[in-house]
Amino acid sequence: MEELKLYTYIAVFGTFALYFAIAWWARAGSTSDFYVAGGGITPMQNGMAIGADWMSAASFISMAGLIAFLGYGGSVFLMGWTGGYVLLAMLLAPYMRKHGKFTVPEFIFDRYYSKTARIVAVVCLIIASITYIIGQMKGVGVAFSRFLEVDYGLGLGIGMFVVWVYAVLGGMKGITYTQIAQYVVMIFAYTIPAIFISFQLTGNPIPQLGLGSTLADGSGVYLLDKLDLVVTELGFKEYTTANLGGTLNMFAYTISLMIGTAGLPHVIMRFFTVPSVQAARQSAGYALVFIGLLYTVAPAVGAMARLNLMNTIEPVAGENLAYAERPQWFKDWEKTGLLKFEDKNGDGLIQYTSNKTDAPITITGSISGKEIVLLPNEMVKVDRDIMVLANPAIANLPNWVIALVAAGGLAAALSTAAGLLLAISSSISHDLMKGVLTPDLSEKNELLAGRIVMTIAILVSGYLGMNPPGFAAGTVALAFGLAASSIFPALMMGIFSKKMSGTAAVSGMCAGIGITMLYVFQHKGIMFIPGTSFLGDSGPNWFFGISPNAFGAVGALVNFATAFIVLQFTGPAPAHIQALVENMRAPGDAPAAHDH
């Protein structure tokens, strides 16, 4: 245990020292450095930075756990969070880069010639980014308290300080180079345990292939077939076909995540950092290479972790693990409250089944066709988030691998937090202050304002991470819902419909956000306060069975429809705006991202 702690300190503080060194080397001198890294990032560097920016604590820690318990249903995250890059590469990034400005609200202002549109965009951006950041800050606190056994608040404070140093000092330039380092840390931390585990289970070290291979125990059974059998014998849904709330819900969920991804301002902003339109298209490709590396490993991590967990508790069908003989990782996670066992039948053995009642029930195994008696489930809590973090320990991997996972989790949380902070500070200092309130702000003062706003944003998000509001759990849905129902349609119509006018686009944005928020709140409670939902949060009350998390797709449709109807009644955009759109679409080089 002491050795593990030492390794973890070395891994965590070693990577922090690296981030500081990079920040000092790449500090920002101008607003162009601060907002778009001077426009001189290569597509491959940008792709890596987008990867780190995009893959948050949720991707690193939670996603494989979600897949482990949802099985096939977890595919919505895999397809949704990668398919958005196809939309970005073809529908948004190149044209927005051609236009050549610093921020997303600024693009909306130019295209829709309206300060209202710019302010609506700033508000959407800030709500989406702040809600997202709370999750990162919590991730930092949890990683510190679990791995280094320091106080949650102190861990959070250290994380805030580290981000402050390199984000405030370096702006986009510092953040970009730090994110490249963080990507490397993160991908090693994710894939090394996966390679070990895949090799242990199947003899194939490549997790993507291991998942489709036979088990190494000599049985000749495919890993996925074995997993299907094991889970169905315990009454759970078959792993490879388990649906998530029906095909329509999965469909809407996937679309919402795709267009939400394409509409997240902190991701779009990164495309303004490359020198040309061609480079913007290429960066989307590289981004997906680096993201795909983690996302194609995640299903293997999920399935293998689930199988390992099941095998630990019930190594042979009917021979359950005695609670007294539980392994060390089991005890460690029990301490955190994320794993909980109750010996309901008093036999001293651990029963992990789908039976949530207090009496045994008999089922027919859906694969074996055998009659099975299911004892009541005694694993009363198995938190999904522990799967990635506990995975190396469950598989008995060496201590340095576990230390690496801690550093990787922190890299994922910090890199995403920094990108979001930059999106927030630029939207306030550049769009709200320079663009609307005090247009005669000098470049030097704007840079100073950007740094002050970022410091305030760090303090606010740190406070919210310390005292997470009741709605923290539901917020990711809200962030994606907002991006999908407001920002993505506005940007897309701005490029693909020359005639789209400011009035029509603003009406569309308001309608899209309005209906999405209404739907989320009516099922999840107003601002997620329990008891204030006026329609229940369960399947039968949902509109065609679409869950609130999946509703962004409907919001986007409403946005498009409203905008086109309003356009019919209010007339097209003026000629000089149509010329602006022509120019965005035309071939040729983009100007360096500039101010006015």
Place this chain on the structure above:
Amino acid sequence: MENKETYWSENIRIIFICLAIWFVVSFGFGLLLVEPLNAIQLGGYKLGFWFAQQGAIYSFLGLIFWYGHKMNVLDKKYAQESK
């Protein structure tokens, strides 16, 4: 002016092809047709399951690079014509 318009309509055509494939590999093979495809095995993977958790992502990657390549060719062609 005419150049610009043909460039744009060729771009739209390429996007349309890409998005059709994008839709088929993810929503088609991974969701709507998952059950019939699951009858086919790809190693230890059921084919529909493979598309949903692996194949769609590989296809997305191919699409973005193919689109970038096609557009570079198009950019060159129109840059020369305008000279």
